[in-house]
Amino acid sequence: MTAVPTPDMNALWMPFTANRQFKADPRLLVAAEGMYYTSHDGRQVLDGCAGLWCVNAGHGRRPIVEAVQRQVAELDYAPGFQMGHPAAFTLAERLVGLTEGKMGQVFFTNSGSESVDTALKIALAYHRVRGEGSRTRLIGRERGYHGVGFGGLSVGGIGPNRKLFGPLLPGVDHLPHTHNLEHNAFSKGQPAWGAHLADELERIVALHDASTIAAVIVEPMAGSTGVLMPPQGYLQRLREICDKYGILLIFDEVITGFGRLGAPFAFQRLGVVPDLMTTAKGITNGTVPMGAVFCRPGIYEAFMSGPESAIELMHGYTYSGHPLACAAGLATLDIYAEEKLLTRALELEGYFGESLHSLRGQPNVIDIRNLGLVGAVELSSRDGKPGARAYDVFLECYRRGVMVRYTGETIAVSPPLIVERQHIDQLVGTLGEVLRSVA
Numbered sequence: 001m002t003a004v005p006t007p008d009m010n011a012l013w014m015p016f017t018a019n020r021q022f023k024a025d026p027r028l029l030v031a032a033e034g035m036y037y038t039s040h041d042g043r044q045v046l047d048g049c050a051g052l053w054c055v056n057a058g059h060g061r062r063p064i065v066e067a068v069q070r071q072v073a074e075l076d077y078a079p080g081f082q083m084g085h086p087a088a089f090t091l092a093e094r095l096v097g098l099t100e101g102k103m104g105q106v107f108f109t110n111s112g113s114e115s116v117d118t119a120l121k122i123a124l125a126y127h128r129v130r131g132e133g134s135r136t137r138l139i140g141r142e143r144g145y146h147g148v149g150f151g152g153l154s155v156g157g158i159g160p161n162r163k164l165f166g167p168l169l170p171g172v173d174h175l176p177h178t179h180n181l182e183h184n185a186f187s188k189g190q191p192a193w194g195a196h197l198a199d200e201l202e203r204i205v206a207l208h209d210a211s212t213i214a215a216v217i218v219e220p221m222a223g224s225t226g227v228l229m230p231p232q233g234y235l236q237r238l239r240e241i242c243d244k245y246g247i248l249l250i251f252d253e254v255i256t257g258f259g260r261l262g263a264p265f266a267f268q269r270l271g272v273v274p275d276l277m278t279t280a281k282g283i284t285n286g287t288v289p290m291g292a293v294f295c296r297p298g299i300y301e302a303f304m305s306g307p308e309s310a311i312e313l314m315h316g317y318t319y320s321g322h323p324l325a326c327a328a329g330l331a332t333l334d335i336y337a338e339e340k341l342l343t344r345a346l347e348l349e350g351y352f353g354e355s356l357h358s359l360r361g362q363p364n365v366i367d368i369r370n371l372g373l374v375g376a377v378e379l380s381s382r383d384g385k386p387g388a389r390a391y392d393v394f395l396e397c398y399r400r401g402v403m404v405r406y407t408g409e410t411i412a413v414s415p416p417l418i419v420e421r422q423h424i425d426q427l428v429g430t431l432g433e434v435l436r437s438v439a
């Protein structure tokens with residue numbers, strides 16, 4: 001493909017981007033097929049990140065394209081308030097089916113951030129409709145990422161994301177994060193050390209009293225803050241403490257949902273069932289914005305006991321269950337099923353993990369971690385400037401035809417689940433060359 005001219009860039013305020021730096025040296029993607037993007041300067045770039053952890057079935061999948069085309073021609077939009085359309089119900093049923101009876105209903109949103117704020121609101125309202133309205137406190141975790149809505153930002157635990165925006169929600173506490181290089185550096189899969197960190201929840205309960213606490217939200221595997229694997233036994237411990245005190249446990253599976261860890265959802269791989277689960281991204285293979293909050297049986301029912309004419313939950317979005325998103329979601333689930341992609345990470349985890357760990361000993365590498373088809377290489381910081389080295393690695397990988405992600409001093413990789421061994425070799429091979437060249 002020939003080069004595509006760069007447009008005038010001033011009018012777009014880019015999200016989570018160093019705008020001035022980017023506009024001085026732009027990286028534009030103009031096409032995508034399978035495992036590769038095409039860049040505006042006409043190069044093939046291996047997608048080492050499944051877009052932003054969302055294109056799990058790879059790019060340019062015809063059945064999704066065609067389903068969306070058919071849907072937009074047939075029913076372009078339908079209101080979701082006091083109205084419905086069949087595909088939303090069908091998709092909800094298929095999604096619930098992936099949980100093997102562990103979840104009962106889904107509530108549709110348009111993004112991960114909306115899923116998180118929806119789940120937090122459902123948790124608060126659930127206690128209230130059951131007569132436990134004193135449960136209003138929310139508990140997140142340091143280094144948690146739950147999107148950018150005020151709810152998600154409040155329970156999120158990333159200082160730089162929060163600091164421009166004032167006090168955020170009141171009544172929020174944070175558990176300590178679980179990342180610890182002293183005990184867990186270079187662990188494969190779930191690290192051995194750290195289950196006891198969940199006991200901090202007991203301390204928060206003792207301080208505020210269980211009767212004030214509505215929910216705990218964590219990512220089963222924290223993605224955006226550097227790919228932090230849950231220590232063995234940690235999530236089980238959180239579940240036990242939540243059960244003991246009647247606190248709802250929310251898993252934010254926006255990244256881990258739809259096969260990233262080798263099961264449809266991380267809760268199935270990790271063996272701990274949450275009460276609410278937030279998803280987005282892979283639900284439509286990244287093609288049409290959509291999110292879904294899953295509720296464990298009993299939650300929806302708690303809202304259904306008032307007068308039948310009453311709207312049970314005063315919440316929703318103009319585009320909840322949008323027909324195009326539903327069409328994309330159904331076609332995506334078909335591909336996941338036909339190609340057995342939701343368990344494919346299990347097959348490739350060994351090869352992927354060993355490849356990544358072969359980078360141990362490369363310059364400045366202080367940790368490597370992996371689980372399913374997600375991995376991270378953490379670097380020492382340069383001249384006390386956190387992120388500077390990883391940014392250079394990200395740029396140089398892109399120049400050499402591989403897209404990785406960087407967050408802080410961590411390089412994160414999460415290829416589409418259709419990845420083959422040769423792509424893993426290209427990804428890790430290029431990363432190794434780059435680590436040596438930027439040293």
Ligand code: PMP
Nearest residue numbers: 111112113145146147252254255
């Ligand atoms: N939760 C988690 C765990 C995420 O990783 C993300 C996005 N990376 C979000 C929420 C927010 O999703 P979105 O950007 O679609 O709002």
